[in-house]
Amino acid sequence: MKDVVLVSASPKLNERSTSKEFLEMAGSRINSDLFSKTFIDVRKSFLTHSLAEDFAALARADVIIISFPLYYFCLPGMLTRFLVDYQTYCTARGKLNKQVKVYAIVNCGFPEPEINLEAVRVIQSFSRHLNAEFRFGVLIGGGSMMVAAKEAPFMKKAVQKLNSAFASMAADIQAENSTMMESIYIEAKYPFSRPLYYFMGGRGWITMARKNGLKKKELYRKPYRMNE
Incomplete structure (x- = not known):
């Protein structure tokens, strides 16, 4: 039986994570009779000091699926650190498995998946x-919207494409000799205008700031900008 390691890299700790939900959707498509599945939560790995155990699980993996939200147009900082440390771990042991397949599931709050x-x-x-x-x-x-409104009629095609993408991933994992595949782009089609979508997203940041004792103007601060 081959090993699949599913890595959730959302910085959220106690809240429900969109990235984890996508990862579980992908994992549910993988045949449990052929593959054992191990879930790793990157944030918990750091907090519980279980990096060595989790790195050992990754080193045994035949397949690695990494799911994370887009942060500042790239990886969350903790995931970058996790991957760099794992590479150091592998290099020190000289055991790099050339047969490992790697997949990425990345979601962002913007409607455009190409971001x-x-x-x-x-x-x-x-x-x-x-x-x-x-x-x-x-x-x-539109990752969070994809989960929150997945039962809405206007999300039907996007959800179908999402399920199809995870089915393709499961088939590719199981295939012994598979051809190269292009990345899959999934865009939610909203029944309202994009300016309204961005406006509502901005209001969400303001609400979150107030919950944390900040004022709206403090969201625009640039603490690392050099004084002119």
Whole structure:
């Protein structure tokens, strides 16, 4: 039986994570009779000091699926640190499994899924450094909306494409000799205008700021900008 390791890299701790939900959807498509499945939560790995145990699980993996939200148009900082430390772990042991398949699931709050492309390229580069085979990414626009409104009629086509993408991933994992695949782009089609979508997203940041004792103007601060 081959090993699949599913890595959730959302910085959220106690809240329900969109990235984890996508990862579970992908994992549910994988045949449990052929593959054992191990879930790793990157944030918990750091908090519980279980990196060595989790790195050992990754080193045994035949397949690695990494799911994360887009942060500042790239990976969350903790995931970058996790991957760099894992590469160091592998290099020190000299055990790089060339048969490992790697997949990425990246979601962002923007409607356009192509915004996730640079983050997927980082995972592709990480795979090359480990002599692993990066297969493809699933790039999801409007990730949180895709989960929150998945039962809505206007989301039907996007959800169907999402399920199809995870089915393709499961088939590719199981295939012995599979051809190269292009990354899959999934865009939610909203029944309202994009300016309204961005406006509502902005209001969400303001509400979150107030809950944390901040004023709206403090969201525009640039603490690292050099004084002129």
